[in-house]
Amino acid sequence: MDEFTLIKTLFQPLQELGREEQASSSFLKKIGDDAAVWKGQGNLAFSIDTLVEGVHFTPDIPPDDLGYRCLAVNLSDLAAMSATPLFYTLAITLPKVEQAWLSAFISGMENLARKHQISLVGGDTTKGPLTITIQAHGSCPDPVYRDGAKVGDDVYVSGSLGDAAAGLKLWLDRNTLTLDEHKNYLIQRFHRPTPRVELGDALSGVAHAMLDVSDGLLADLTHIAEASDVSIMVDAHLLPLSDALLNSFDKHQAVEWALTGGDDYELAFTAPVEACDAVRFLSRILNIPITRVGSVASSNTEASVQVKNAVIDVTRLGYNHFQNE
Numbered sequence: 001m002d003e004f005t006l007i008k009t010l011f012q013p014l015q016e017l018g019r020e021e022q023a024s025s026s027f028l029k030k031i032g033d034d035a036a037v038w039k040g041q042g043n044l045a046f047s048i049d050t051l052v053e054g055v056h057f058t059p060d061i062p063p064d065d066l067g068y069r070c071l072a073v074n075l076s077d078l079a080a081m082s083a084t085p086l087f088y089t090l091a092i093t094l095p096k097v098e099q100a101w102l103s104a105f106i107s108g109m110e111n112l113a114r115k116h117q118i119s120l121v122g123g124d125t126t127k128g129p130l131t132i133t134i135q136a137h138g139s140c141p142d143p144v145y146r147d148g149a150k151v152g153d154d155v156y157v158s159g160s161l162g163d164a165a166a167g168l169k170l171w172l173d174r175n176t177l178t179l180d181e182h183k184n185y186l187i188q189r190f191h192r193p194t195p196r197v198e199l200g201d202a203l204s205g206v207a208h209a210m211l212d213v214s215d216g217l218l219a220d221l222t223h224i225a226e227a228s229d230v231s232i233m234v235d236a237h238l239l240p241l242s243d244a245l246l247n248s249f250d251k252h253q254a255v256e257w258a259l260t261g262g263d264d265y266e267l268a269f270t271a272p273v274e275a276c277d278a279v280r281f282l283s284r285i286l287n288i289p290i291t292r293v294g295s296v297a298s299s300n301t302e303a304s305v306q307v308k309n310a311v312i313d314v315t316r317l318g319y320n321h322f323q324n325e
């Protein structure tokens with residue numbers, strides 16, 4: 001059973017058991033998007049993600065980068081809902097308590113927490129194989145879901161794609177390479193992704209559907225296609241590839257990573273053609289590149305994502321825990 005079948009068949013049924021179902025509907029969204037949305041005093045979005053040594057990061061990642069990364073990937077999920085982060089909880093499992101390592105880990109986390117002015121409000125600490133789980137909570141007056149894509153929408157992504165997958169490769173091979181400025185930039189993009197919090201917030205009322213790119217652009221856009229019952233066409237010629245990536249790897253490799261590599265934590269969203277000026281304006285005032293990479297078509301058969309002009313054979317759409325199990 002693959003990751004998403006497992007979630008759908010085993011975990012999703014548990015979402016129906018809440019007391020609130022009988023009273024009035026207090027959740028705008030439970031399982032199935034980048035975060036759940038609770039409609040209390042204003043909407044609260046909350047999202048949880050775990051990072052496991054050897055799966056999400058290598059054992060020798062600098063601990064300050066790890067602290068930063070753990071919080072960043074969770075804030076990215078809030079951004080993808082157009083939520084503003086408020087507070088977070090942390091569950092950490094450590095093989096041993098090493099003071100210097102922990103101080104560095106905390107400083108990396110603190111760096112990002114200060115930037116977004118969010119406090120840690122609870123958690124859990126245990127001994128065992130290094131694993132970090134963060135639940136991030138945010139206010140969400142006007143959430144953007146995955147299911148709102150409309151036929152004719154343009155499809156956009158923030159920043160550049162493929163950098164993180166390249167960064168992982170370089171980090172693994174670093175002892176056999178000379179690391180120049182470009183290669184160090186790519187490693188940094190893998191270890192310290194930038195959650196697009198301000199952009200996610202600003203896209204509420206503009207984007208029809210949105211998510212963050214964690215597994216790979218094609219895998220993640222498939223979630224929008226399925227939730228919205230549309231097909232998405234991505235033009236590989238339009239993919240935003242950084243100078244650092246193009247300077248360090250050949251074009252085929254760059255395109256493959258941009259389409260399927262994952263770990264970039266950029267936002268992918270759809271918006272109506274009329275919103276094109278608004279998107280351009282946001283890109284300029286926030287100083288974040290935003291690139292149109294395709295469009296939304298009706299799904300005559302099955303909702304899916306197609307790629308044109310791919311210079312590579314697309315054999316997998318992205319990362320999937322338990323793929324082929």
Ligand SMILES: Nc1ncnc2c1ncn2[C@@H]1O[C@H](COP(=O)(O)OP(=O)(O)O)[C@@H](O)[C@H]1O
Nearest residue numbers: 007011012030031032033034035036049077214
């Ligand atoms: N063990 C679980 N129990 C309940 N819901 C889950 C579980 N694992 C994943 N989900 C839900 O499934 C959806 C997809 O999860 P995931 O692919 O991890 O999203 P993301 O890429 O945004 O982190 C989300 O709504 C998430 O909350």
Ligand SMILES: Cc1ncc(C[n+]2csc(CCOP(=O)(O)OP(=O)(O)O)c2C)c(N)n1
Nearest residue numbers: 049054055056057058214215261262263319
């Ligand atoms: C050491 C290492 N090997 C491989 C990867 C690649 N990788 C691992 S998990 C993953 C997908 C994102 O993780 P997931 O747990 O699915 O995050 P979510 O989609 O829930 O945000 C990717 C691209 C990595 N980040 N680190």
Ligand SMILES: [Mg+2]
Nearest residue numbers: 048049050214
């Ligand atoms: Mg997740």
